[in-house]
Amino acid sequence: MKYQVIGPNDPALEVLATQLKAHPEWETTLTILPWAEYQSKVTETLQASTSTYQALCIPGHIWLPGFADAGQLAAFEELLPNLPADRIDAYKSAEIMPSVADECRYNNSQYILPLFTDGHILFFRKDVYPLIENNSVPIIDPCGLPEMLENAHLKEGMYPFALKAHSSEILTDWLPYLWAFGGDILDDQNNPAFNSKAAISALEFYISLKRFCPPETHNFGNQEIADALKQGRVAMAASWGGQAAMILDAANPFNTFFGSAIFTSPWNATWGVSIPANQPQTEQINILNVLYAAASPAQDLLVTQIAGSPVRSTSYSQEELSKYSWLPAQYEMLQRCKTLPANPVLTRYLGALYQAVYLAFIGEKTPQNALNQAAK
Numbered sequence: 001m002k003y004q005v006i007g008p009n010d011p012a013l014e015v016l017a018t019q020l021k022a023h024p025e026w027e028t029t030l031t032i033l034p035w036a037e038y039q040s041k042v043t044e045t046l047q048a049s050t051s052t053y054q055a056l057c058i059p060g061h062i063w064l065p066g067f068a069d070a071g072q073l074a075a076f077e078e079l080l081p082n083l084p085a086d087r088i089d090a091y092k093s094a095e096i097m098p099s100v101a102d103e104c105r106y107n108n109s110q111y112i113l114p115l116f117t118d119g120h121i122l123f124f125r126k127d128v129y130p131l132i133e134n135n136s137v138p139i140i141d142p143c144g145l146p147e148m149l150e151n152a153h154l155k156e157g158m159y160p161f162a163l164k165a166h167s168s169e170i171l172t173d174w175l176p177y178l179w180a181f182g183g184d185i186l187d188d189q190n191n192p193a194f195n196s197k198a199a200i201s202a203l204e205f206y207i208s209l210k211r212f213c214p215p216e217t218h219n220f221g222n223q224e225i226a227d228a229l230k231q232g233r234v235a236m237a238a239s240w241g242g243q244a245a246m247i248l249d250a251a252n253p254f255n256t257f258f259g260s261a262i263f264t265s266p267w268n269a270t271w272g273v274s275i276p277a278n279q280p281q282t283e284q285i286n287i288l289n290v291l292y293a294a295a296s297p298a299q300d301l302l303v304t305q306i307a308g309s310p311v312r313s314t315s316y317s318q319e320e321l322s323k324y325s326w327l328p329a330q331y332e333m334l335q336r337c338k339t340l341p342a343n344p345v346l347t348r349y350l351g352a353l354y355q356a357v358y359l360a361f362i363g364e365k366t367p368q369n370a371l372n373q374a375a376k
Helices: 013-021 035-047 060-069 085-091 098-103 142-150 170-180 197-212 222-230 241-247 281-294 297-306 318-323 327-336 344-361 367-374
Strands: 003-008 028-033 055-059 113-125 236-240 258-263 268-274
Touching: 003 013, 003 035, 003 281, 013 028, 013 113, 013 281, 013 297, 028 035, 028 281, 035 055, 035 060, 055 060, 060 098, 060 268, 060 344, 085 281, 098 113, 098 268, 098 327, 113 241, 113 281, 113 327, 142 170, 142 197, 170 197, 170 344, 197 344, 197 367, 222 236, 222 241, 236 241, 241 297, 241 327, 258 327, 318 327, 344 367
Parallel strands: 003 028, 003 055
Antiparallel strands: 055 268, 113 236, 113 258, 113 268
16 A cells, blocks of 8 residues: 555544555555554654655644654644645534644644544443433532442442553542642642642542442453443443444343443543645645545544544534433543543653553552652
């Protein structure tokens, strides 16, 4: 193929892969890489003298500030004047949800074409937690979880809760608790705030929830959370909206027993496609032209069906909201979501912070010592 795109193994990217295969005239293929290898491959690609790939998928505010600040991504404003007007019109950019559109920009320039979101949705058993009133989406304050979990009417062999506390997931799983305690990652001067008294208390609280979870919750990533919910082992857990369709598919014998809720301040990341700057501009223009055709309103509807987390307002019509049980919670999440600071300084701390939260969780360090060391 003439053009190559890379992305991680996320179910939502099946939609893009299918779209590209259906249009051989676009001469573009999507290569899926294991998540464990993906970030290093993206970094290697952007640091090469010439990129091997014409486009790559990145998670909005997490990676975008560092890559854009380093000049490693192409700003769309420099490329769009070269695209056919009908291609731009057909894309219908005004349909992109405001919080999604904001996350695709850095310093007033757009660097990401959004494909799907990964924000916190709480999947819960309605026969254990009677949370739904007046058909509204339940909003759960993390600070109130212990009382709720202690009073759960559990089925035999069921745990009240599970945490997505694998070392590669635990930082983002902890964020709603950090914000609920009034903490943050960086302060107003962009110095570490994640070792404040509020942050330490939030981590102590998060760790205390282990008593409600399966003993191996420190190994739980996306698949383990999905399996625990589908097997009836846990009555509530947070995962991504982009996992909803898989969690609540026909293979889940309890799918009609599940409701969907959100935290008071859920975290969200928008995944989309960016264009490496280290390639000829003609290549940049050509691949953006293909991507504008591929990321169509029709594709966004398929994202809901395959993954669960579309990016366009039209995908949250009343018809769609009534079709997918989790979609009202996904929509509400996009209204309330918070993100990490869109600042390249954050990349200096992220690796150490992931490790710190995990080491505290498994008891190798105290929360205070772990967070203080990560802030150095």
